[in-house]
Amino acid sequence: MIEVRGLVKRFGDTTVLNGIDLTIQRGERIVVIGPSGTGKSTLLRCLNFLDRADAGTVRIGDLTVDVARASRAEILALRRRTAFVFQNYALFANRTARGNITEALVTVKGMSKAAAGARADAILGDIGLLERADAYPASLSGGQQQRVGIGRALAIEAELLLFDEPTSALDPEWVGEVLDLMRRIAEQRQTMLIVTHEMQFAREIADRVLFMEGGAIVEQGPPAELFDGPRDPRTQAFLRRVK
Amino acid sequence: MGALDLDYMLGLVPVLLRYLPLTLAMAAGAMVLALVLAVALAMIRVLRVPVLDQLVQGFVSFFRGTPLLVQLFLFYYGLPQIIPAFSAINGVQAAVAGLTLHFSAYMAESIRAAILGVDRSQWEATQAVGMTQLQAMRRIILPQAARVAAPTLLNYFIDMIKSTSLAFTLGVTEMMGAAQKEAASSFRYFEAFLLVAIFYWTVVETLSIVQRRLETRMNKAFAR
Secondary structure, rough: OOOEEEEEEEEHHHHHHHHEEEEOOOOEEEEEEOOOOHHHHHHHHHHHOOOOOOOOEEEEEOOOEHHHHOOOOHHHHHHOEEEEEEOOOOOOOOHHHHHHHHHHHHHHHHHHHHHHHHHHHHHHHHHOHHOOOOOHHOOOOOHHHHHHHHHHHHHHOOEEEEEEOOOOOOOHHHHHHHHHHHHHHHHHOOOOOEEEEOOHHHHHHOEEEEEEOOEEEEEOOOOHHHHHOOOOHHHHHHHHHHH | OOOOOOOHHHHHHHHHHHHHHHHHHHHHHHHHHHHHHHHHHHHHHHHHOOHHHHHHHHHHHHHHHOOOOHHHHHHHHHHHHHHHHHOOHHHHHHHHHHHEEEEEEHHHHHHHHHHHHHHHHHHHHHOOOOOOHHHHHHHHHHHHHHHHHHHHHHHHHHHHHHHHHHHHHHOOOOOOOHHHHHHHHHOOOOOOOHHHHHHHHHHHHHHHHHHHHHOOOOOOOOOO
16 A cells, blocks of 8 residues: 655755645556646656655655655665656666666566566567567657657556656557557556656546645546546646647 | 997897886886776776766876876875885886876776767666666677777777886886987987887787777677
């Protein structure tokens, strides 16, 4: 179980996260929606300390961290229980597709090169890129890069998968293959926290949808409830705009 | 105006050739040491290690702000007067040490710039998968920075090869020292110094070819 309490993040005078409380059950698939600049990405980035929150606690499994006082070792331990999929893929430019997947297995998890390579090939097979295993990111399409990005996140078997607008930087022609892959991951009941603007996708795979605005969770519920009968006027206004 | 004495020049070729290995060895030795030192200095600056960062800034400022010749004289002729232990150092060692310190200051700055030039998302990706800062540096950031810094570093190496000629002022007989000695006994200054110039030029041009090949290879991962 993952539990976030009172998470606050400020950039200068601007409060981007205004005391977020969130509990995520094991295997739960949560989609976060909301207007741009409301702290959706920041919430994800604070959960694995890409951005450091100013106050609050984050608990993943039996590890609880007070973000304001977290030591370097605690941050590292927490990060190793999460995996992150970036909007811009952020593949290691000096590693092949296979190398991107084996990198953390070898350096972080201490697997042997052979075992890591075998795991990577299995994942590359899963994401349909085994024949591109030796290609460097620069020679892969956007969709292929993001699939490798997702493969890299899957490989470390984290307790929580974080997806930060994984299809927003993609040309429209590549969006489908990435969403398909995410659907398959969702079917395996991985714990997922996804920020996306793909409303149809959210409706299909989410157990719960959070609507965020102004650094707070305004409303949340099962997709059918939130999309078809939003109660808060801000949710209603947002959904009208995106339809 | 006297004619160019080609026979004399040709006769000098094997003489200078004998000192080429020392010139190359000093340059190669100083380059390896300077690279190791420069990477360490650059990492201290990029990771903003307290206290050390300020020391490195002072180091870089001094070695970039004073002439190499002055530094060599200061260490070889000056330092032993203050610290007697330094008098055990010979000219070759002093020259290599001077070249190392001098060029590491320049190289540290270009390595630092190259590290800072690596896209921020690369750092974030290493953090997201749980790598430590050192692992990230060694495996992801430095290799990418190396590709950016390589042309500049090779230029410094070229500069370093030429700068080994200053070792002659510390009493070392390397290529320049040998040419100077030959010229002084034959009074054929033009021939001797023209020949030593051709030697340096040839070495540097050879290196430029290696440089181009190396860059093609290092860009492999980034070819579309």
